[in-house]
Amino acid sequence: MSGKKIIKIQSDSDEDKEKEVDTRAAAADEDDSQDQSEKTDAVGVDEPLKDLEARLAAKDQESKENYERLLRVSAEFENFKKRTSRELEEFRKYANQSLIKEMLSVVDNLELAMNSTNGHKAIDQGLLQGLDMTHKEILKVFEKFDVKPIEAKGQAFDPTFHEAVMQEETDEYEENTVVNELQKGYLIHDRLLRPAMVVVARSKESRDKP
Secondary structure, eight states: OOOOOOOOOOOTHHHHHHHHHHHHHHHHHHHHHHHHHHHHHHHHHHHHHHHHHHHHHHHHHHHHHHHHHHHHHHHHHHHHHHHHHHHHHHHHHHTTHHHHHHHHHHHHHHHHHHHHTTTOTTSOHHHHHHHHHHHHHHHHHHHHTTEEEOOOTTSBOOTTTEEEEEEEEOSSSOTTBEEEEEEOOEEETTEEEEOEEEEEEEOHHHHHOO
16 A cells, blocks of 8 residues: 655745734834824924913013003003193293282382372372372283282281281270281282281280280
8 A cells, every 4th residue: 555645735824924913013013103203292282382372471461561551651641731731721820920919019009199199189180090090900900810909807817818917906896807908918819919918906805814
């Protein structure tokens, strides 16, 4: 009986399996590498983003500070405009104060001259009328610039507007009442131009008190 030869044929399946394992391993390595790369890319993107956010927050704070500074400057400028306007208005109101104050002595002399001629028939009436007209014209100028005489006689003594130069004992007036006016006082608008020089009443009873 003839012997049979057994021929062993090596299958390529093992080799294919090895190749498949190697392929899977390579794919896994590639996936790991890709994941690592994506993580690295994500970290690389996050850092500039955080930097941009920080810079944006800083700019936002700077913008708020500039806006607040602008509001303060605007408020200060408005206050400056109002203050300047008030000062200008006050300057216009009182610009002629010095000149008018110098003219008060002229009015005083005119009034003194007119009062001293009362009862004198020898005085030229034309001259007296001229003095009176000049006095009235000056008073019109005073009125134009809101210059008014201070009412003093018969009023209670007020140190704000009156300057007491002497006292007079009398029972006709209450104590500390102005009984006579030696020199007129004047106001320009609401400001004292010159106080009135006055005589103030003093009761006889106050003199007798210890």
